[in-house]
Amino acid sequence: MGLHSDTITIRGGRPLTGRIELKGAKNLVTKAMVASLLGETPSILKDVPDISDVRVVRGLLEVHGVKISDGEEEGELHLDPSAVETAHMADIDAHAGSSRIPILFCGPLLHRLGEAFIPDLGGCRIGDRPIDFHLDVLRTFGAVVEKLPSGIRMSAPGGLKGAKIELPYPSVGATEQVLLTAVRAAGITELRGSAIEPEIMDLINILQKMGAVISVDTDRVIRIEGVPELKGYDHRALFDRNEAASWAAAALATEGDIFVGGARQSEMLTFLNVYRKVGGGFDIHEDGIRFFHPGKPLNPVIIETDVHPGFMTDWQQPLVVALTKAEGVSIVHETVYENRFGFVDALVEMGATIQIHRECLGGQACRFGQRNFNHSAVISGPSKLHGADIVVPDLRGGFSHLIAALSAEGTSRVSNVGIISRGYEKFLSKLETLGADFTLEG
Numbered sequence: 352m353g354l355h356s357d358t359i360t361i362r363g364g365r366p367l368t369g370r371i372e373l374k375g376a377k378n379l380v381t382k383a384m385v386a387s388l389l390g391e392t393p394s395i396l397k398d399v400p401d402i403s404d405v406r407v408v409r410g411l412l413e414v415h416g417v418k419i420s421d422g423e424e425e426g427e428l429h430l431d432p433s434a435v436e437t438a439h440m441a442d443i444d445a446h447a448g449s450s451r452i453p454i455l456f457c458g459p460l461l462h463r464l465g466e467a468f469i470p471d472l473g474g475c476r477i478g479d480r481p482i483d484f485h486l487d488v489l490r491t492f493g494a495v496v497e498k499l500p501s502g503i504r505m506s507a508p509g510g511l512k513g514a515k516i517e518l519p520y521p522s523v524g525a526t527e528q529v530l531l532t533a534v535r536a537a538g539i540t541e542l543r544g545s546a547i548e549p550e551i552m553d554l555i556n557i558l559q560k561m562g563a564v565i566s567v568d569t570d571r572v573i574r575i576e577g578v579p580e581l582k583g584y585d586h587r588a589l590f591d592r593n594e595a596a597s598w599a600a601a602a603l604a605t606e607g608d609i610f611v612g613g614a615r616q617s618e619m620l621t622f623l624n625v626y627r628k629v630g631g632g633f634d635i636h637e638d639g640i641r642f643f644h645p646g647k648p649l650n651p652v653i654i655e656t657d658v659h660p661g662f663m664t665d666w667q668q669p670l671v672v673a674l675t676k677a678e679g680v681s682i683v684h685e686t687v688y689e690n691r692f693g694f695v696d697a698l699v700e701m702g703a704t705i706q707i708h709r710e711c712l713g714g715q716a717c718r719f720g721q722r723n724f725n726h727s728a729v730i731s732g733p734s735k736l737h738g739a740d741i742v743v744p745d746l747r748g749g750f751s752h753l754i755a756a757l758s759a760e761g762t763s764r765v766s767n768v769g770i771i772s773r774g775y776e777k778f779l780s781k782l783e784t785l786g787a788d789f790t791l792e793g
């Protein structure tokens with residue numbers, strides 16, 4: 352992961368200022384790499400970030416026989432799937448680590464090889480994160496799913512066939528599962544209740560380049576006409592809007608001014624509206640967005656996370672740090688994951704006033720109401736944060752801890768920061784560029 356030590360000491364209280372550049376979105380790039388398995392010819396993917404989730408998928412593709420090499424440009428990958436083969440469960444297990452990506456290999460591998468294995472799946476500790484939608488979808492296409500002590504084995508004795516599918520919730524991963532399976536299944540697939548995040552639209556762009564026939568109707572309906580063969584693609588990945596939102600929140604929390612190169616307005620409309628209501632300043636340029644603290648008090652807001660086009664769940668954690676500085680009471684109702692407020696304990700230790708409630712606050716009742724999930728946060732500000740010793744719990748929570756430490760008075764020791772490199776490319780050198788005062792331990 353490029354870090355010699357997993358602990359950094361941060362001397363807070365300095366505004367982050369300067370310019371950083373984004374690469375492609377973690378949540379698109381990893382799926383685009385999997386899509387290369389479906390092609391008969393090599394694919395080229397550009398703007399691939401150097402993050403550990405990409406390295407995990409690269410390792411997994413390689414154990415399945417995909418030859419991967421770096422292209423001329425920084426962040427360009429060439430993926431050649433002409434020798435795809437079944438991998439051993441032990442190799443898959445060794446490479447998968449805590450990633451949930453292996454589940455998305457199933458459809459492509461069933462098409463290519465007639466079978467697929469997946470180990471126990473991990474990911475961030477932000478709720479149960481089950482894979483029931485994925486398994487149901489694959490069964491509907493005709494896959495036979497066998498649970499073994501070492502993981503799950505799948506086969507497709509009669510081939511995969513297009514189907515009518517309705518998701519119980521617009522899950523990003525399950526929508527991708529349908530897309531990656533339906534493009535080469537026999538006949539037509541109609542998916543209702545699909546997720547329509549920009550990363551999914553970009554995956555559809557890639558699949559269309561490969562030869563797929565996919566239409567996106569209104570009301571979350573996607574139709575896919577299966578084709579017998581696909582070719583490789585050449586694609587520049589959509590920018591990482593979660594990283595953009597994270598740096599935007601960092602600019603607010605540290606009273607700084609950050610130009611996020613590569614960020615675009617249209618995929619961030621909802622975020623920008625909230626940012627403006629909080630009192631954050633932004634200027635939209637052709638090559639990026641400048642985010643800055645306006646120099647006057649910030650306003651409290653009431654937000655509810657939701658699937659696109661709502662306010663993304665991944666934007667919530669960094670923004671909460673900025674909301675500890677707003678004058679008044681803010682409410683964040685998390686409706687996508689049942690357990691995504693674990694990170695606030697550290698903020699409270701640093702001097703923030705945040706209470707977590709089981710009830711659905713500030714919005715409509717969601718699937719987690721009345722179910723004992725602590726999924727609403729009440730943040731009372733403004734608070735002056737002070738340094739503390741913090742252990743990073745997960746990717747987005749971890750980034751928000753970094754921001755909190757950078758905005759706090761005094762020194763913080765933040766450990767387990769390696770998790771952050773799962774999704775934030777070269778975050779330490781970006782922090783350096785922005786003038787942060789920190790040292791790596793060891």
Ligand code: EPU
Nearest residue numbers: 378480481482483484485522523524525664665687688746
């Ligand atoms: N869900 C189920 N069953 C399933 C699948 C999902 O109940 O089989 C539930 C989840 O537990 C969750 C909800 O459905 O409560 C939404 O999950 P979704 O499937 O949409 O999430 P995901 O595909 O696992 C991706 C991103 C997440 C992002 C979410 C929501 C990737 C690799 N991950 O996860 O990103 O928060 O969509 O937009 O694309 C992150 O980047 O830090 C991250 C967690």
